[in-house]
Amino acid sequence: MKKHLLLLLCSILLISTSCRDHNDENIESKNQINFQLIGKGNFMATYATPQNTVITNSTQWNNFLNQIDGPNNHPSSGFTETNIDFNQFMVILVVDEVYPNGGHSVDIMTVDENPQNIEIDVEKLLQGNVTTVVTQPYHIVKIPKIAKPVLFN
Secondary structure: OHHHHHHHHHHHHHHHHHHHHHHHHHHHOOEEOOOEEEEEEEEOOOOOOOEEEEEOOHHHHHHHHHHHOOOOOOHHHHOOOOOOOOOOEEEEEEEOOOEOOOOEOOEEEEEEEOOOOEEEEEEOOOEOOOOOOOEEEEEEEEEEOOOOOEEEO
16 A cells, blocks of 8 residues: 555656646746847827837838838938848837826837747837827847747737
């Protein structure tokens, strides 16, 4: 009887250790990707469609730049770069809704790669009501080109 009890306890320990190791593998398989800032702020007077988008080619990128190009939003004045090498990079674009007041933000917090996909963590750190100017928060970054689906959280 003692042998059976001992065997049962050993089996339970092996199973729980095996499950814990499997969970640790899932946690360890996430790889944080460093992103490079292209632009962050608020569009004013000329607005874009609210979106969470991955841009993978020059045509998509130029269409977006043309959409926001206006007297207060000229991309060359607020972006760190506009000539993206889409053979090496892809652009992560987050544009929030238009607000009747300023002080809002939309923030790409982390970009994580796991075996199945890329996860983008987006938060709104600033909640607005600071000015009476109509604004639209955006955050645009680039990451190395990776052929996996992108999920926005």
